[in-house]
Amino acid sequence: MMTLEMLNLSIAMPEMFLLALACTVLVVDVYLKDSQRNVTYMLSQLGLIITLILISQQTPQNNEWTRELAFNGLFVNDLLATVLKYAVVLLVAIVFVYSRRYLQDRNIFKGEFYVLGLFGLLGMMVMISANHFLSMYLGLELLSLSLYAMVAFDRENPNAAEAAMKYFVLGAIASGMLLYGMSMVYGMTGSLNIVEVAVALDQMEGDNIVLIFGLVFMVIGISFKLGAVPFHMWIPDVYHGSPTTVTSYIATAPKVAGFAMVIRLLAESMGSFQADWQGMMIILAVLSMAVGNVIAIAQTNLKRLLAYSTISHVGFIMLGLLAGNQEGYSAAMFYTLTYTLMSLGGFGIIILLTRKGFEADNINDLKGLNQRSPWFAFIMLIVVFSMAGVPPTVGFWAKLAVLKAVVNIDMLWLALVAVFFSIIGIFYYLRIIKLMYFDDAEDKSEINCTRDMQIALSANGLSVLMLGLYPAALMSICIAAFS
């Protein structure tokens, strides 16, 4: 017989609260008039703050982190999960701050954006805490389904519909690949539980072609979701086509969840096949860095440019992951967390420059930003420098940590390739800075922006700088998460 205590519900408190919150927002929103949508917004933000508090309550006894299981081993909580959950909730809350005026200007300030955003967040938290292939897949589908709907959310926009369609079809194929891979692993090990799979794989001897076959499919599915070359086709179209607030959502928090997916599926369960997936990841990483950085040079659309920049950053994250040791994983985690922060700042600036009937998504819209608003030009400068990896911003430390991990596993050539492509990448980052500081503004209109967004965006940009000056605290958390 099993009892309710055996489910160990208390450690899944943040998830349960978030689910209740999303359902409450869904119901409350129905009774609101269009002029009262701010209530939906405020309720979502309040709920996210409470979720953050609940996550921070999840500290273990005696400050000793252990893997705590719940729901019969389908759910796990450890330091890694707590830190990543904290990050995704924070990122989504900031995206919501950025989104309000943009949505109002376009007459799409509707409750569904927040409801779907919260459900997507729940999906990410489920993925981060997954200790079972089943919960990982369900979390992924919950996230993806919310994202597909959010991309198509602006129904008047044909670009958004096209992007949503592409995203949906490719995402469904990727999910199918992932499931097929999981089914192969299940067939060989007889378990879907990540820890049990790892134990079963450790006991196996010799090469097992079925497991490698399953592993290939799993890696393909994961790369699709992360957007590594050659499975990156959807990224530029989706980033370009969706409303910019939705782009800022897709480009940030789901990357953290994707990182958790790689750790749980490849590092924790398929750890004994590390040599096999390392080879695949080297190819993915090199191609991502090459294609991302080279094609970004040709882009004139800012959202597409950031999309290709994302692809190249995914390549860097993979560099850390393929190292396959504690150093590599913590470097990749540091890179993921800081990259999402920079990416959020970049899209924040684009949202800042938009106004009613005008999308500031052309690279020329940044011209002379320094004359229009020196402060936000400075914030963008920090963000762009950080993406390029220029000290003293945090992007430099992230790149350094990842490269160090690669060099320490005796793959100097890979580190050199990475440096080579990031130097190519600096070209288009510098072009953005040139446009902001050395060109005259064509469009001299006032930047109108609400106070909360100004504060959030400034904090966002300054945190990139502060983390660059004092990276040790975050770095030590990342190292502790994998010890």
Place this chain on the structure above:
Amino acid sequence: MTFFEVVFYAFSTLMVVAALGVVSARNPVHSVLFLVLTFFAGSAIWLLLEAEFLAITLVLVYVGAVMVLFLFVVMMLDINITRMREGLMRYAPFGIAIAILLIVQMIMVVGPENFGLQAFAAPELHGADYSNTKELGRVLYTDYVYAFELASVILLVAIVAAITLTMRRRPNTRHQIPGEQMKVMKQDRLRIVNMKSETIDSEDK
């Protein structure tokens, strides 16, 4: 060949043929009907695996409800088949090559060498008192309650997404408001204008 094997091979052949029919049929309605056949053959194979509950659910839910709805949707949509097939011949060789490659790989991996009776012993057959439904129910709400609840959340999101994307308030649509119509008084609609009567002479001038 035992009776068991005859049934298995008959239904698996049917399933593969029907699945090929789904993707190759010219008429989308035929595709949907082929899909029904695929599901039916699949449920027969599940019956052989003693998964009676799943087999019956597949027929009841998928064949009975989902596919009928699907059929309605396909019949309602105005699909231009010739336009859809425009790029087909151009991409066909590439697609077929990849498909053959995948099939060859799968046959090499998912064959009797790795999944045969030497690798895995045949599962025991259960007696007549075994209830598949009971076994499923026992784990569904206990061991897998988390996955079960998550699946329900996914369905909720699907509903929200579908309504968000399709329900629209068109400001220009013309529709009747019966209450307002009933309240109309004669003086609201009828305007009696007092005007001089005109004569034919005045028109001639």
